[in-house]
Amino acid sequence: xITRHILTIPGSGRRVHYRRCGKGPALLMVHQSxxxxxxxxxxxxxxxxxxxxxxxxxxGFGQSDPxxxxxxxxxxxxxxxxxxxxxGIGPCPAYGFHSGGIILVTAIKRQPHRFKxxxxxxxxxxxxxxxxxxxxxxxxxxxxxxxxxxxxWLWHRMLEQSWVFPWFDTREEARLPxxxxxxSRVAQAVMEMLESGDAYRAGYGAVLRAPRDIPAVDAAxxxxxxxxxxxxxxxxxxxxxxxxxxGWEARKVATPAEHQDASLAFLRRHGGDASCPPLAQDKNxxxxxxxxxxxxxxxxxxxxxxxxxxxxxELAEPDKDTLVIDVPGHGQSDDFEDPRAxxxxxxxxLGAERVLWPAPPPGVPDRLYPDMAPDRFGSYLQRAxxxxxxEAFFAPWYEAGTQHAIPxxxxxxxxxxxxxxxxxxxxxxxxxxxWHDTLSTIKGETR
Numbered sequence: 001x002i003t004r005h006i007l008t009i010p011g012s013g014r015r016v017h018y019r020r021c022g023k024g025p026a027l028l029m030v031h032q033s034x035x036x037x038x039x040x041x042x043x044x045x046x047x048x049x050x051x052x053x054x055x056x057x058x059x060g061f062g063q064s065d066p067x068x069x070x071x072x073x074x075x076x077x078x079x080x081x082x083x084x085x086x087x088g089i090g091p092c093p094a095y096g097f098h099s100g101g102i103i104l105v106t107a108i109k110r111q112p113h114r115f116k117x118x119x120x121x122x123x124x125x126x127x128x129x130x131x132x133x134x135x136x137x138x139x140x141x142x143x144x145x146x147x148x149x150x151x152x153w154l155w156h157r158m159l160e161q162s163w164v165f166p167w168f169d170t171r172e173e174a175r176l177p178x179x180x181x182x183x184s185r186v187a188q189a190v191m192e193m194l195e196s197g198d199a200y201r202a203g204y205g206a207v208l209r210a211p212r213d214i215p216a217v218d219a220a221x222x223x224x225x226x227x228x229x230x231x232x233x234x235x236x237x238x239x240x241x242x243x244x245x246x247g248w249e250a251r252k253v254a255t256p257a258e259h260q261d262a263s264l265a266f267l268r269r270h271g272g273d274a275s276c277p278p279l280a281q282d283k284n285x286x287x288x289x290x291x292x293x294x295x296x297x298x299x300x301x302x303x304x305x306x307x308x309x310x311x312x313x314e315l316a317e318p319d320k321d322t323l324v325i326d327v328p329g330h331g332q333s334d335d336f337e338d339p340r341a342x343x344x345x346x347x348x349x350l351g352a353e354r355v356l357w358p359a360p361p362p363g364v365p366d367r368l369y370p371d372m373a374p375d376r377f378g379s380y381l382q383r384a385x386x387x388x389x390x391e392a393f394f395a396p397w398y399e400a401g402t403q404h405a406i407p408x409x410x411x412x413x414x415x416x417x418x419x420x421x422x423x424x425x426x427x428x429x430x431x432x433x434x435w436h437d438t439l440s441t442i443k444g445e446t447r
Contacts, residue, residue: 125237295334329430
């Protein structure tokens with residue numbers, strides 16, 4: 001099972017979210033931008049047979065706090081090393097794809113003693129003209145607009161980046177041979193971008209501005225394998241790497257599977273056999289591992305009350321002597337076939353004395369929770385946004401009449417608030433209806 005954890009870095013107070021899976025020596029896995037460690041879940045399940053896979057969200061992505069100011073690539077590399085220290089990880093092998101590889105190569109140049117080996121998927125060596133083009137257009141400001149126009153741009157930006165590269169270059173010469181219309185892949189990337197918001201420009205920008213040099217030929221460095229598969233826009237950059245230190249090699253491979261297999265074999269060869277030490281984690285937030293999945297919680301274990309949120313909603317910050325959770329299928333919690341049983345099991349594990357079950361919202365469930373499944377054209381995003389706006393005017397949201405009007409509050413119609421509610425509704429999907437039905441059967445109960 002993949003488990004999830006929050007860790008606060010001593011001194012700075014910066015919070016880092018990380019995933020863990022497997023057994024054996026520690027393997028650090030650094031994701032690409034603007035994604036999160038979630039992209040490594042399939043790989044962690046495979047590689048977890050050989051390593052304890054540890055995948056943090058880099059600063060500003062996923063559930064990790066951003067770095068202050070306008071950080072450069074060295075700041076992200078140093079933040080990674082700080083995370084290793086806080087976790088209690090000694091020298092270990094590491095894997096990074098695209099911008100994750102840039103962070104790792106920067107880190108190994110600054111602190112080579114931290115790593116036993118690197119395996120990198122694609123390493124960009126941009127020329128001056130490419131850097132100019134990327135600097136001008138690759139990282140537009142990402143701010144939610146009141147009526148959701150930014151969502152149409154976001155969907156097509158994530159979809160079409162497999163059609164042409166860079167994503168904005170629609171010349172025939174920019175076409176990629178790996179074009180797809182995989183709705184689930186695009187939808188995941190969209191949700192991760194919505195989580196990062198405009199902070200994506202700091203992390204991605206630092207990667208794009210990073211010096212494109214690898215360690216000098218005579219540098220004493222741990223071994224490194226750089227590989228790129230057919231269709232990867234960075235495969236051609238293998239020819240730009242030039243001379244490398246002893247123990248460094250680069251190769252072109254045919255498929256993503258071949259890249260992954262070569263990377264794993266290289267990491268196993270150099271990873272050692274020491275067991276991964278216990279990893280540090282915070283005590284006031286985390287994920288409870290139940291039989292069928294994870295439940296995200298915040299607060300103080302053993303607190304008197306467990307407070308639950310409404311369907312299609314999200315947790316609030318806990319008060320003193322309370323606990324809160326993302327209810328099943330919402331927020332950062334997995335879905336469960338029996339939501340009530342999952343909540344009661346979580347309450348028992350957290351030591352909560354009683355559960356405060358909210359009343360279900362008024363309205364017809366079939367109309368309150370329309371389908372939020374991602375579709376080929378991204379129309380579900382606009383549907384969620386329209387509901388987020390309507391529920392600021394009417395209760396229930398679908399009754400657009402004077403008799404159902406509610407007081408208007410500017411903070412509820414703020415674009416950032418709209419985006420949070422729309423995103424929460426999309427994440428909940430069909431789980432929102434199941435949670436509504438669960439609450440309807442236990443209205444007014446406490447435990």
